[in-house]
Amino acid sequence: MQTNSEQAKSLRVIGPGRAGTSLARALAEAGWRVLPPLGRGDDVRAAACDVDGEGVDLLVIATPDGTIGAVAAAVEPVDRTVVAHLAGSVGLDVLLPHRRRAVIHPLVGLPDADTGARALRGGAWFAVTGDELAHRVVHDLGGRSLQVADGDRVAYHAAACIASNHLVALLGQAERVAASAGVPLDALLDLVRATVDNVATLGPAAALTGPVARRDWATVDRHLAALDASERPAYEAMAAAAHRLSSGEGRPRVTSRGKVGGHIAVVDRVEAFRKELEAARAAGRTVGFVPTMGYLHEGHASLIRRAAAECDVVAVSVFVNPLQFAPTEDLGAYPRDLERDVALAEDCGAHLVLSPSTEEMYPEAMATTVSVGSVSEGLEGALRPTHFAGVATVVTKLLALAGPCRAYFGEKDFQQLAVIRRLVRDLSFPVEVVGVATVREPDGLAMSSRNVYLTDEERVAATVLHRALGEGVRLVEGGERDPAVVRDVMRAVIEAEPRAAIDYAEVVRADDLSAPDTLSGELRLLVAARFGRARLIDNRGVTI
Structure with a gap:
């Protein structure tokens, strides 16, 4: 407030709308000399001059x-x-x-001039920058000032809009949804006031309550099912924001994708993933985990559906692991489509997707790697010497994050499945490894993310792998017991295809991938070949 001994400061406003008129009235009540405002159509060239030709102290462009x-x-x-x-x-x-410039942004709503003037003199916060006179304005109004640098003003204003405008929009949604249940908005306003008081006292994270905070996804499902489709996107967005606040990690998202009763959370931080699954187990739920490198197809879908049929909560990881790619391999070109992956995972019954960055998974150079002997040394291991160490290392990290669970892997990568089974057994992970049968196209080609590399001609040629395996199985089932004969026949079938560059055709024991002298028991026939850019593998089992 100005004292009687001080000369009154002068103000003129250009733009006598709600904000400008509110400020003019508030400063007039605080003892400022307020000149007539200038509006649309007025000549503003001399707006900075007083009636006596002297400059006004403050010219506000509102x-x-x-x-x-x-x-x-x-x-x-x-x-x-x-x-x-x-x-x-x-x-x-x-x-x-x-030359002298300032910004004075009041952190109060100004719905009309009278209400606005009272709010401006009610101890309001103001974000100010520039000339010291801006602080004098705040002082005279009895307010509190925040110094906000020019470079930070957009983020500051976004926060202010979230706290005010978006809150009003959310209350509008609350009014609509409450009305559909015959409940007036007034019945919710005491709850709103108490919530704001709790935030002021405890902070947002500690003040958060409700189904998302306690991981009660069943209630979230019921809410989504009860809401009109037009109301679900806002609910989903705020449920995701509540999830982020309660976990303190990542950029999680909860979405129904229009499916009544469905939801999925997407996190990119490993600790958020760990906490979600720990909370699920604490609530007495069983966990199924499907690790993937993304670009999901029907083969992955079969893993997720199997997990959903056998477990209460299903988590999927989508991470293209650089450790399992050699420098000459297709890490940079490996196909990626997270939005599509999330949609497929949700449709198949997943509840949680972990999609971390490489920096999140490996924040510093790895000093520790995991190597599984014997089962990783032949076949793919012989051709890709660093591959299985990369696989074993990332799977070890993922299983440590997931905790006790059932982990689902496809049999198409049969050697990888054998490596992971041995890893889990040797390191005593509280994990049950579940192998799921290979999913094939109608013509027998095993589904693979790398099939997208195939040209039309190569796609036709690639079915030779399935035909070669079929010939091998036919021989064994027909009584052939010499593994060399089976290998040679499979190799000959593949080599007869001019677009195929064969890597191997082998028959091994299914339990340890060792080469038998005579065929007996549980066997696996495995083949690998390159078709243009795509290197494909496949296998089939047969029992004698």
Whole structure:
């Protein structure tokens, strides 16, 4: 407040709308001398001058944000006059060429001039920058000031809009949903006030309650099922925000994708993933885990559906692991489509997707790797010497994060499945490894993310792998017991296809992948070949 001994400061406003008029009334009540405002159509060239030709102390441009610069440029500069605006997201530069400039943004709603004037004199916060006179304005109004640098004003204003405008929009949704149940908005307002008080006392994270905070996804499902389709996106977005707040990690998302009763959370931080599954087990739920490298297809879908049929909560990881790619392999070109992967995972019954960055999985150079002997040494291991160490290392990390669970892997990568089974057994992980049969196209080609590399001609040629395995199985079932004969026949079938460059055709014991002298018991026939850019593998089992 100004004292009687101080000379009253003078103010003129350009733009006598709600904000400008509210400020003029509030400062007049605080003892400022307020000159008549200038509005649309008025000549603003001399707006910075008093009636006596002297410069006013403060000229406030209270026009729409997009016009502030043009209005400021039209005003003839006066050295003693501070030219200011009230916009939250606009900085000082728009007020050039004026030498003394300021921004004074009130953190209060100004729905009309009378209400606005009272709010401005009620201890309001103001975000200010520029000339010291801006702080004098806040002082005279009895307010509190925040110094916000020009470079931070957009983020600051976004926060202010979330706290005010978005809250009003959410209450509008609450009013609509409550009305559908015959409940008036007034019945919810005490809850709103108490919630804001709790946030002021405890902070947002500690004040959060409700189904997302306690991981009660069944209630979230019921809410989504009860809501009109037009109301679900806002609910989903806020459920995701609540999930992020309660976990303190990642950028999780909860979505129904239009499927009544469905939801899925997507996290990119490993600790958020760990906490989700720990909470599920603490609630007495069983966990199924499907590790993948993404670009999901029907083969992955079969793993997720199997997990959903056998477990209460299903988690899927989507991570292209650089450790299992040699420098000459297709890490950079490996196909990726997270949105598609999340949609497929949800449709198959998944509840949680972990999609971490490489930096999140490996924040520093790995000093520890995991190597599984014997089963990893032949076949793929012989051709890709670093591959299975990369696989074993990332699977070890993922299983450590997932905790006690059933982990589902496809039999198409049969050697990988054998490596993981041995790893889990040797390291005593509390994990049951479940192998799921290979899913094939109608012509027998095993589904693989790398099939997208195939040209039309190569796609036709690639079915030779399935035919070669079929010939091998036919021989064994027909009584052939010499593994060399079976290998040679499978190799001959593949080599007869001009577009195929064969890597191997083998028959091994299914339990340890060792080469038998005579065929007996549980066997696996395995083949690998390259078709243009795509290197494909396949296998089939046979029992004698």
